[in-house]
Amino acid sequence: MQQRADPLIAVVLSPREGFGPARTGAIGLLARRLVATPGFRTVIYGGEQDGPVFPGIDFVALKPTIWWPGPTNVRFAISVAKALRRDPPALVEVHNRPEIALAIAARLPGVPVTLILNNDPREMRGAQTPAERTAMLDKLALVMTSSDYLRGLVLEGVENPERPPVVLPNCLDLNELPPPRPRERLILFAGRVVAEKGPDAFVLACAAALPHLPGWHATVIGADRFRVDSPETAFLQQVRAAAERAPVSMAGYRDHPEVLDMMAKAAIVVVPSRWPEPFGLVALEAMASGAALVCSPRGGLPEVAGEAAIYADPDKIEDIAAALRSLGRDEARRNQLAAAGRVRARQFDLPIVAEQLAGLRRGILG
Numbered sequence: 001m002q003q004r005a006d007p008l009i010a011v012v013l014s015p016r017e018g019f020g021p022a023r024t025g026a027i028g029l030l031a032r033r034l035v036a037t038p039g040f041r042t043v044i045y046g047g048e049q050d051g052p053v054f055p056g057i058d059f060v061a062l063k064p065t066i067w068w069p070g071p072t073n074v075r076f077a078i079s080v081a082k083a084l085r086r087d088p089p090a091l092v093e094v095h096n097r098p099e100i101a102l103a104i105a106a107r108l109p110g111v112p113v114t115l116i117l118n119n120d121p122r123e124m125r126g127a128q129t130p131a132e133r134t135a136m137l138d139k140l141a142l143v144m145t146s147s148d149y150l151r152g153l154v155l156e157g158v159e160n161p162e163r164p165p166v167v168l169p170n171c172l173d174l175n176e177l178p179p180p181r182p183r184e185r186l187i188l189f190a191g192r193v194v195a196e197k198g199p200d201a202f203v204l205a206c207a208a209a210l211p212h213l214p215g216w217h218a219t220v221i222g223a224d225r226f227r228v229d230s231p232e233t234a235f236l237q238q239v240r241a242a243a244e245r246a247p248v249s250m251a252g253y254r255d256h257p258e259v260l261d262m263m264a265k266a267a268i269v270v271v272p273s274r275w276p277e278p279f280g281l282v283a284l285e286a287m288a289s290g291a292a293l294v295c296s297p298r299g300g301l302p303e304v305a306g307e308a309a310i311y312a313d314p315d316k317i318e319d320i321a322a323a324l325r326s327l328g329r330d331e332a333r334r335n336q337l338a339a340a341g342r343v344r345a346r347q348f349d350l351p352i353v354a355e356q357l358a359g360l361r362r363g364i365l366g
Contacts, residue, residue, distance in 0.1 A: 130157030
């Protein structure tokens, strides 16, 4: 008897999403990890890349069609739908773009389309109003959110949907982390150098804390965007000037493996996000890497960190500085937080989350 092939899943990224070394953000990294979801074959569709894509993954690069007016994402969705008609998948899984998911669903009526959300839908075309989100939940086979906080935003103003969103947390592949090593007296910020991420608060807090912590130093990893050629913005220049006075070193953009390598050495990682993080992947990476975590209490961050972090208001510089001074002087407390963080991070390991995703897919296809 011929063995039945695993169902084909078409994973769709936005046309501007990077999917290769030196230009990949959280969404691209998540899609790359979830290719390992058991029981399925996966092809990833994305925009044209200006460099090599991640090896060992079926990636199809497409351009937005020029034969249709409208936003780039919708024109890109039309190109994707045209390609999928030639090789129909069992299911289409769109990352973080409601308008792409809805446009594909309208053009492939026989194929279930799902959406994995990692940002506030109220700021996205096709999901900004309660009426639009109600229609989105009705038209798509399933909407998955990276946190319960984000699920609440989808449901804001929506009454009794037939298919309510479900939580599928982001994940890490713990096997890909650098091996444990002796901790340096390093306080680290890693992320985009933009106001909502709070790197300026980090620099000011370090300026207040470091004079009381002999032998300690601090570093900012990141740039305005997740690209090696990220632009030099006015805000970045402002942060750099403050960092020189602190003093805090500015390492600029680093590819993801280098970021994880720095986290494996850092004693403390700070995630001072002003905006309500929908999930908080940097916080998860810090815990998994064995650093003591100081983070903002906003958005989905408490769902990720639980009791394995010290929480500090990003708008209260002295609160962050006090947390740094306390942790810098208390190695036992740092070790306690690091151990709790590693335990917490196991809940988000790739095999666990991929099996959750596999169950959701089977439920749709079954």
